[in-house]
Amino acid sequence: xxVSPAHxxxxxxxxxxxxxxxFMPLDxxxxxxxxxxxxxxxxxxxxxxVEIGTYCGKSTVFLGSAAEDAGAVLVTxxxxxxxxxxxxxxxYHDPTLxxxxxxxxxxxxxxxxxxxxxxxxxxxxxxxxxxTTASRAWGKPADFVFIDGGHSMEAAQNDLDGWxxxxxxxx
Numbered sequence: 001x002x003v004s005p006a007h008x009x010x011x012x013x014x015x016x017x018x019x020x021x022x023f024m025p026l027d028x029x030x031x032x033x034x035x036x037x038x039x040x041x042x043x044x045x046x047x048x049x050v051e052i053g054t055y056c057g058k059s060t061v062f063l064g065s066a067a068e069d070a071g072a073v074l075v076t077x078x079x080x081x082x083x084x085x086x087x088x089x090x091x092y093h094d095p096t097l098x099x100x101x102x103x104x105x106x107x108x109x110x111x112x113x114x115x116x117x118x119x120x121x122x123x124x125x126x127x128x129x130x131x132t133t134a135s136r137a138w139g140k141p142a143d144f145v146f147i148d149g150g151h152s153m154e155a156a157q158n159d160l161d162g163w164x165x166x167x168x169x170x171x
Contacts, residue, residue, distance in 0.1 A: 135162030
């Protein structure tokens, strides 16, 4: 991917994102970076972006970089147990992400490592909760909400229903 250095995360962060497990193509992640940056830089910005569905933090590196550039924060919400396709017996199950204590998928440690490696621990806030639960507890308008959590129609609709009211007018 070739992008203008002034309009992209640093080369070090691009390397961290490339190394993080995940499914977001880097060119699409670059587009997220640009769009998030536009909303976070608007005069009426709340300086808060929200990501639904963190997995291991690949797209979070891009959204968090845009937030950092704008003096904002990114809140990323995930229960870290994976979507349907991450479960045992499914195509995208990764046994290296299974917690040996619980025997269940747990991507939270890999996400934290990605944020550490990217130097985004002061910009990205990880919220460990199901998206619908977090949306009920949320209390502030956001500049944008990027929804990429559960991939079933029901899960996506629930995310949209829970989070759309929190997007500021013009966001």
